[in-house]
Amino acid sequence: MSEDTGDAVLTTLEDGVLTVTINRPERKNAADAAVWEGLDAAFRRARREEGIRVVVLTGAGGDFCAGADLSGGTGEGHPLRRMHYIHDIALALHTLAVPTVAKVSGVAVGAGCNLAIGCDLVVAGRSARFSEIFAQRGLSLDFGGSWLLPKIVGLQQAKRLALLAEIIGAEEAKEIGLITYVVDDDQLDAKTDEIVGRLRSGAPTALAQSKVLLNEAADKTLREALEGESRAQTINFGGTDPAAAFEAFMAKRQPEFTGEWAK
Helix, strand or coil, X not given: CECCCCCCEEEEEECCEEEEEECCHHHCCCECHHHHHHHHHHHHHHHHCCCCCEEEEEECCCCXXXXXXXXXXXXXXXXXXXXXXXXHHHHHHHCCCCCEEEEECCEEECHHHHHHHCCCEEEEECCCEEECHHHHHCCCCCCCHHHHHHHHHCHHHHHHHHHHCCEEEHHHHHHCCCCCEEXXXXXXXXXXXXXXXXXXXXXXXXXXXXHHHHHHHCCCCHHHHHHHHHHHHHHHHCECHHHHHHHHHXXXXXXXXXXXXXX
């Protein structure tokens, strides 16, 4: 099923997978006000709607996202208010309980690059290109780039990407750890479907808990991390999935996870 988020962002829900497509191919899917509104609505839907197990984020027409569209100026109102709104969308993406996958072809630059790496996994076609283009525009990092980059690629590579604003190919992006998978362009859909299928069949509560633990790990001591793991496992054992996994193991079959709370 689909939900109207406007023509700028299209959403479809099929078999528990919500696909969110930025739909401005004539502008390489650069994000204008309509795109931000559409992403905001899509991520809120992913948070509230039962049955969504995975979110796939992609772009129409052969590009992922060319960053923020500034061709019409910076808009009305104070810039800080606008940035807070956009960054609320970045936070909404990062804190989704379900796994998120970016399917990237063409350009992913500026906020578009950080939109991609803000997902849990990034699958890119071999011709995809990535850049923290901000410095070339007289701007600094946004959409979570200052937080994401050092955690993903380390401080030195983060500074290189931010200060030099280089455009790098998918192979190099994979080499430095910026993205997860690189495949031939004609295999992009198939590889994404494979990864999404594996995530969709996973235990939703356990995956959500692992996401939280990993996202918080860099800012915690070992003692705090262990306490978080204790909390997460307690939540997991309160559901039906661990028992389902044990039964499936004994029966030598694949488990069917639901994420339901044990009655």
